Amino acid sequence: MVSNKQEKIAVITGAGGTLCSEMARSLAGQGMKVALLGRDIEKLKIVEHQIKSAGGTAISVSADVANLEAVEKARNIIVKELGFCNILINGAGGNQTQAVATINEFDPKELEEPSEGFRGFFNLDMPLFKNVIEVNTMGTVIPCQVFGKDMAENGGGSIVNIASLNSYRPLSRVAAYAMAKAGIANFTQWLAAYLAPANIRVNAIAPGFFLNDRSQKLLMTEDGGYTDRGAGIIRQTPMKHFGVAPELIGCLNWLIDDASAGFVTGIVVPVDGGFLANAGI
Numbered sequence: 001m002v003s004n005k006q007e008k009i010a011v012i013t014g015a016g017g018t019l020c021s022e023m024a025r026s027l028a029g030q031g032m033k034v035a036l037l038g039r040d041i042e043k044l045k046i047v048e049h050q051i052k053s054a055g056g057t058a059i060s061v062s063a064d065v066a067n068l069e070a071v072e073k074a075r076n077i078i079v080k081e082l083g084f085c086n087i088l089i090n091g092a093g094g095n096q097t098q099a100v101a102t103i104n105e106f107d108p109k110e111l112e113e114p115s116e117g118f119r120g121f122f123n124l125d126m127p128l129f130k131n132v133i134e135v136n137t138m139g140t141v142i143p144c145q146v147f148g149k150d151m152a153e154n155g156g157g158s159i160v161n162i163a164s165l166n167s168y169r170p171l172s173r174v175a176a177y178a179m180a181k182a183g184i185a186n187f188t189q190w191l192a193a194y195l196a197p198a199n200i201r202v203n204a205i206a207p208g209f210f211l212n213d214r215s216q217k218l219l220m221t222e223d224g225g226y227t228d229r230g231a232g233i234i235r236q237t238p239m240k241h242f243g244v245a246p247e248l249i250g251c252l253n254w255l256i257d258d259a260s261a262g263f264v265t266g267i268v269v270p271v272d273g274g275f276l277a278n279a280g281i
C-alpha cells in the first residue's frame with residue numbers, strides 16, 4: 001500500500017485553510033506528492049514549507065477554483081511539475097458575512113431601513129449570496145471536470161468533495177452556503193454514478209463544526225468561552241467539543257484507499273461528533 005501511495009499525486013483545493021492544510025500535510029507525510037491550490041499564495045507557501053521541512057513534496061499554485069481558465073492553467077503547472085492528478089480533494093469554499101443573516105427567523109425590523117449589524121433574509125446582499133453559491137458549487141464542479149478528465153484518461157482516480165452538515169438540513173442564517181453544500185452532496189452522487197465506468201470514485205466528507213479563522217469569531221468569546229451560537233452547537237453535539245482537523249484524516253484516508261474503499265462511491269460521510277444523530281431532546 002505504501003509504495004502505491006508514494007506514486008500518487010494529490011491536488012488539494014483550499015489547502016491554505018484549516019482543514020485542508022491538515023489533509024495536505026497528512027497525505028504528503030504518507031509519501032504522496034501534493035499540489036496546494038488556493039487564491040492566497042502566501043497561505044499556501046506556509047503549508048508547502050511545512051511539508052518540505054518534513055521531507056515531503058509539495059507545490060503551491062494560486063487559482064480561483066470557480067474560474068475554469070484559472071484551474072486549467074493550474075492543472076498545466078501541476079502536470080509539468082508533478083505529473084497527473086490521481087486524487088482530488090475539493091476543500092475550497094466558505095461563506096461571506098453579508099450573505100449570512102444575523103437572525104434565525106423573520107423579524108419585521110428587516111422590512112425597515114437597513115441597520116448596521118442586523119440582517120434578515122430581506123437584507124441579504126444578493127451578489128454576495130450568488131458568489132457564495134458559485135464558489136462552493138462551481139468551485140468543486142470545475143476542478144472535478146479539469147482533473148477528472150486526466151483521471152479518466154489515465155485509468156482512474158479518487159475525488160473527495162467537502163460537504164457540510166448543511167448538506168442534510170439547512171442550518172439557520174446561512175441560506176446560500178446551505179443550498180450550495182446541499183448541491184455538493186447531490187453532485188457527489190451524480191458524478192459518482194457517471195464516473196464509475198471510468199474507474200473514478202467520488203465521495204464526500206461532511207465535517208461537523210470545526211473552528212477556523214472565521215468560525216472562531218462567531219462561536220468563541222475572546223476569553224475562551226462560547227458565544228450563544230457556539231454554546232447552542234455544543235449542546236447539540238453529543239461529543240461536546242468542536243472538531244479538530246486531525247479528526248478528519250481517518251475518514252479521508254479510508255475514502256481515497258482503493259483497496260479498503262474500492263467499492264465505495266457516491267457517499268457523504270459525516271464526521272460531526274454525533275451532531276446529526278442527536279434529536280436534541
Ligand SMILES: NC(=O)c1ccc[n+]([C@@H]2O[C@H](COP(=O)([O-])OP(=O)(O)OC[C@H]3O[C@@H](n4cnc5c(N)ncnc54)[C@H](OP(=O)(O)O)[C@@H]3O)[C@@H](O)[C@H]2O)c1
Nearest residue numbers: 014016017018019038039040064065091092093209210212
Ligand atoms: N470548518 C468547518 O466547521 C467546516 C464544516 C463543514 C464544512 N466545511 C468546509 O470545509 C472546507 C474547508 O473549510 P475550513 O474550515 O478549512 O475553511 P478555511 O480555513 O476558510 O479554508 C478554506 C480555504 O478555501 C480557499 N478558498 C475559498 N474560496 C476560494 C476560491 N474561490 N478559490 C480558491 N480557493 C478558495 C481559501 O483560501 P484563499 O483565501 O487562498 O482563497 C481558504 O484557505 C470548506 O469547503 C468548508 O466549507 C468546513
